[in-house]
Amino acid sequence: MYIIYMNVELSVIVPCYKAEKYVARCLDSLLKQTINEIEIICVNDGSPDHTIDILKGYQEKYSDKVRVIDKCNEGVWKARLEGVTEAKGKYVGFIDADDYVKPNYAEIMLNTAINYDADITICGFERMDMExxxxxxxxxxxxxxxxxxxxxxxxxxxxxxxxxxxxxKADLIKSMKTIANPPTIWEDIVFQLLLYPKVKKVAYTGECLICYMVHQNSAINTVKLEQIEEIYCALTEVRDIYAENATDMLSLFDTIAFLHLGISLNFRLSCDKTLDLKSIFQKNNAILNQKFPLWKKSKYLRFSYMVKNGFANWKLWIMKLIYQMHGLRLFLSVYRFMINKLKIDIKW
Structure with missing residues (x-):
């Protein structure tokens, strides 16, 4: 069903840094949407190339649709939040400058969000080789x-x-508590965790609406050591917010921390052959147990809970067993082989 909108319904924020090669494709895809009630907020995060010139050209040509914020380089976290501050829409979306969207992206996302009164609306995507x-x-x-x-x-x-x-929902984001030390990686995960305590409804479109570009160097799943500390610090800050305002969700938070620290981070670290993985894994495990201790006894990782809820998160339940039996390094070796040689990935 097509919905007639009044004014700006959706603000799409596009953080841009060194995006001169592909930002035009992104903006063109947003300008070709099947509905008109959207605005495009481009945040130039101090790009040293010609990104700002391209953005200003679009703003001049499409002044009714495109707005440009030009700021010094402070990273994607602050770029997104600056865009949120300027957003006029009832809903806010984020598209990376090197990606692009299908023509019905805005219409389907908005219709789904409105029909379900959803705080978060999720769509499908396709991973595409940039070259x-x-x-x-x-x-x-x-x-x-x-x-x-x-x-x-x-x-x-x-x-x-x-x-x-x-x-x-714009109101959800604009009222979001923030943290003093956002990480330079995993910003998205931290961002969503800050929202969860106030989320009342989540909806899915079931449609593939975004083309996510994979760069040649995207396969290098390494993390700098200083970034690990940033992740610990950021997640600890967010957990403190839960401890103060959402104590009933602490077990859930620690379970999510196990997913990202115990599995995802360790996987990315295991791809770097120069690291002392044994000592890093030990430290990572110590942080999990000290800062996010409820993961071990989380009801969400119990067999009975999994069965009762239609085998929800069964893969994570299996990973908990592997992790506790000290089989993680062997599993990650097999996992890397599956991804690199067999082109099979596991979606957690």
């Missing part, structure tokens, strides 16, 4: 039922960490 355009995979393109985190909090665990395949 060849070959589609590696299509993900989250199967329709799922909308859910309330209050009634089914475990569903939050399975939401992918990216913000670029979602739109959010």
């Amino acid at each position: 060849t355009g070959i589609v590696f995979s299509r993900e989250m393109c199967k329709k799922e039922n909308a859910f309330s985190p209050k009634n089914n909090p475990a569903k939050l665990i399975s939401i992918n960490g990216a913000v670029w395949n979602k739109i959010f």
